[in-house]
Amino acid sequence: MMDFVYGLLLFLLMLNLLLGLVRVFRGPELVDSMMASLLLGTGGTALLLAFFKITKEAYYINLALGFALLAGVVGVAFAIIILGKSKDGI
């Protein structure tokens, strides 16, 4: 019973990642692709938390925290570096 419930849960979360990958592939513009990779960041964090719930190993929370932090930094950096104009000097 528990196996089936957790399997269904992991299937839903994996479907989430898969749909994100489809949008990255189809995305007409670059922004759409980056948005979908952001979705992959959130979905990956959710998957790690689901692993934490299933196995009760404490290190998954640290992994999730690092994942969330760096996915956000990458998103902001994409918006500023790729979409913006370049200027000299900080």
Add this chain to the structure above:
Amino acid sequence: MLWQTGKKDMLDLALGLMLFISALLSLHSKDTMKSGVFFIIFGFLSGLIWVRLEAPDVALVEIILGSAITGLLIFKLVKGSKQKDLKAFTFTRLWAGFISFLILIFMLFHLTTIERQDRIASLVFENLHKSGVDSAVNAVLLNFRGYDTLLEVGVITLAIFGLLSLGLKREAYYWDNPLLKGFSRLSLPFIVFFSLYITYLGTFSVGGAFQGGALLAGGLVLFALAGQALPLKASIIYIFTMAGLGVFSLIGLLYALLGYGFLTYPLELSTISIMIIELSIWISTAFLLYTAYSGKL
């Protein structure tokens, strides 16, 4: 044993297939910006795969360093380089296909000879209590194979100084926005604290100096993206970048002079020496990776 599958492996199959598709798209896409985005997705997915393979230390390092910091570097490269994607020569394609095919045959042949056996794992677990840390990976990294890690710190330091010696004036990208400024300022103390916590966790659980340092480098990059300079003098940053190599080799030499041997810690002092080394590697990794991103001291 090697060819068994079960119901629980569906997750592995799906993750692996997604990893392969993202790698293929990253290599095949015409637009270099898009292939950079796909590379970041590849990094995230491979982090999840390391988790599935019971290697959480590698997962942490892959997510933080292999995906995010490499992604930041590749974004800068993609924006700065205006080279067109030319079509390859037919001769090159044939040659590359031939070489790849040869390696495929060789590796498939190698796959048939693989068998399950006890490796040095039991040796590590037997001697873990002599190392001064409770985490097996960090015991290997900082005590049993300390030379490797010393040389690794040397490699990053040398790479960054090689990069600086090119004397290239890099363009700095920033966005002068009050929201981003406020957020980066608010989150920086939290990031410093969390990266120290990850470094401290390295002594008994999943974590370590490189992971913590790379996290701090991510926070510093966010700080710089808001258009702010670090409130530190260049000389202090220079000391920070050299701290890892300096402290590590000094401690090794100290024990060599005391008669224990280079990088061989006595049992009662091993935990404290490993902690000092981890702290120094933490600060120097953070500032080295930040320098690699910004391109100047």
Add this chain to the structure above:
Amino acid sequence: MAFEILSIAFMFIGAIFLLAGSIGLIRLKDTYSRLHALTKADVLGFGFIVLSCILSTDLLSHWIKLLLVWLLVISYSALVGYALANRKKRYA
């Protein structure tokens, strides 16, 4: 036992909200509306998943870290959504 059932139910609700966000990402026509769907669904769905994890442990340190994950995800979601929309409108 009641907590366990509640926790699993919360996790399912969270997963379905996240799935709704990604279906919106697939189905909507315009970049800005896709961004809207993504960032809105993330906040609620992820909140439910964090709540479910909080119900399933009883350590204070885990609670603090889980709340921090949630705080980080929602603030970065807002910040990245704002940055992407603003930059796209101005330069692209």
Add this chain to the structure above:
Amino acid sequence: MIWFYYILAILLVIISLYHFIVARNYVKRLIALNILGSGVFLFFITTAKNTNTESPDPVPHALVLTGIVVAVSATAIAVSLILHLNKEEE
């Protein structure tokens, strides 16, 4: 499940090696190099899992950790060399 990861690692190495030779754009060549490294790391980690002991072998994990850090520093220096090359060509 071990066989699947071995085959995945081999496929990653093969396709990225092919693209590393074929690509004439340096950015794609750098990305191919990184993916090649990931394939090799996957091979190592799978070998670490393929033991009789309960938990995986920590020595290949430590080696891969070192490898990832060295790969990032190689990427950093390659990025600045390529940017330098672009400036020279202008």
